[in-house]
Amino acid sequence: MTVTMNTAEVAAPVNALALRNVRHTFDGNTVVKGIDLEVEPGEVVCLLGPSGCGKTTLLRIAAGLEVLQEGSVALEDNVIASPGQRHVPPEKRNVGLAFQDSALFPHLTVLENVMFGLKKLPAPQRRKRAKELLEQLGMASYTDTYPHMLSGGQQQRVALARALAPEPRLMLLDEPFSSLDARLRDQIRDDTLHVLKKVGAATLLVTHDPEEAMFMADRIALMRDGKIIQVGTPQELYCAPSDPFVVTFFGEVNELDGTVNNGKIATPVGSVEAGWLPEGSQAKVMIRPEALRVAECNVDPNPHDHSHVIMAKLLGRSSLIHLCAHGSQGDEAHLHARVPGLFLPGEGQPVDIHLDLSQVFVFPSPTAAAGASTAHRHA
Numbered sequence: 001m002t003v004t005m006n007t008a009e010v011a012a013p014v015n016a017l018a019l020r021n022v023r024h025t026f027d028g029n030t031v032v033k034g035i036d037l038e039v040e041p042g043e044v045v046c047l048l049g050p051s052g053c054g055k056t057t058l059l060r061i062a063a064g065l066e067v068l069q070e071g072s073v074a075l076e077d078n079v080i081a082s083p084g085q086r087h088v089p090p091e092k093r094n095v096g097l098a099f100q101d102s103a104l105f106p107h108l109t110v111l112e113n114v115m116f117g118l119k120k121l122p123a124p125q126r127r128k129r130a131k132e133l134l135e136q137l138g139m140a141s142y143t144d145t146y147p148h149m150l151s152g153g154q155q156q157r158v159a160l161a162r163a164l165a166p167e168p169r170l171m172l173l174d175e176p177f178s179s180l181d182a183r184l185r186d187q188i189r190d191d192t193l194h195v196l197k198k199v200g201a202a203t204l205l206v207t208h209d210p211e212e213a214m215f216m217a218d219r220i221a222l223m224r225d226g227k228i229i230q231v232g233t234p235q236e237l238y239c240a241p242s243d244p245f246v247v248t249f250f251g252e253v254n255e256l257d258g259t260v261n262n263g264k265i266a267t268p269v270g271s272v273e274a275g276w277l278p279e280g281s282q283a284k285v286m287i288r289p290e291a292l293r294v295a296e297c298n299v300d301p302n303p304h305d306h307s308h309v310i311m312a313k314l315l316g317r318s319s320l321i322h323l324c325a326h327g328s329q330g331d332e333a334h335l336h337a338r339v340p341g342l343f344l345p346g347e348g349q350p351v352d353i354h355l356d357l358s359q360v361f362v363f364p365s366p367t368a369a370a371g372a373s374t375a376h377r378h379a
């Protein structure tokens with residue numbers, strides 16, 4: 001039997017958005033420095049990074065709100081921006097936009113605001129679709145309310161519903177939850193994620209909050225100073241960081257300096273593998289507080305020669321233990337351990353410390369890195 005293949009079925013999936021070698025300069029200051037990034041259909045990608053690293057500029061370039069200076073922007077494989085040749089205006093890109101300060105139309109009710117982008121549909125369908133989205137974002141009881149009667153967070157939710165209503169292939173969201181208080185933010189994030197996945201919209205979302213990025217993203221692009229430092233799934237960035245900056249961006253970390261000796265680096269909490277670094281070279285050992293397992297023990301006669309607790313604080317869902325760690329070679333370090341739940345040993349309490357090596361990362365020291373491989377390995 002001859003099997004005929006439908007070429008549409010075997011074609012590689014197109015990218016919803018592809019940014020190629022995008023560079024952007026304001027007044028002689030280059031703030032986006034050659035970015036390549038794709039968003040696949042239905043995928044949520046978070047642009048994460050510290051303030052001023054160029055996230056919003058990149059999003060505005062994708063939206064067409066900033067005219068592209070260098071590189072190219074393609075939507076579903078159609079180039080919609082290339083310098084000096086093509087600039088499809090924002091309203092012709094079929095892209096949903098929700099920015100921090102998305103303004104609603106003040107003279108329209110909440111329902112009319114959301115229906116605004118649905119002009120092509122018959123009125124009953126527009127109303128039904130707008131109501132569905134408002135329901136999904138917890139705003140069903142505000143349909144007849146005017147924007148000035150809503151809180152900032154409620155206005156943000158309506159702006160999200162309005163952006164989602166026309167079912168754009170691509171959503172561009174800039175800090176869409178920033179004006180919500182913590183508890184409401186968790187709820188709206190959750191609702192938004194479910195709506196995005198239900199609608200199947202590809203999404204590029206800007207945030208400076210690593211936890212938000214991990215919650216929302218299929219993939220995270222972590223930026224610093226106009227460049228992407230690492231792109232990958234939340235697990236890849238958290239568990240296989242390519243650079244010390246990636247480790248520290250996701251939370252506090254203990255940092256120790258050491259020397260590679262017989263392929264290992266000795267620390268006060270045990271030795272870690274570093275055979276991929278040159279013998280005798282300097283290295284930085286980064287230990288997440290969660291990597292330190294702490295157990296009380298009895299030691300006589302001098303507990304202060306043993307690892308012990310300096311102080312312990314309850315942080316809510318976890319306890320933070322300040323430790324004085326003593327190594328077998330007489331080396332000492334002040335380390336922070338994070339332990340789930342309530343664990344508050346007294347000051348001076350001797351402890352045994354066990355290292356979870358999956359949360360320990362070794363990098364060549366910056367001076368050594370100049371001459372050595374900058375690749376890293378799990379310890």
Ligand SMILES: Nc1ncnc2c1ncn2[C@@H]1O[C@H](COP(=O)(O)OP(=O)(O)OP(=O)(O)O)[C@@H](O)[C@H]1O
Binds near residue numbers: 027053055057
């Ligand atoms: N229109 C502009 N004119 C001049 N400089 C600008 C303009 N827009 C942004 N910049 C500068 O470009 C750099 C990147 O800004 P951008 O808003 O893209 O960063 P960001 O990562 O989104 O920061 P944040 O998280 O604080 O919003 C900053 O130094 C900013 O001051």
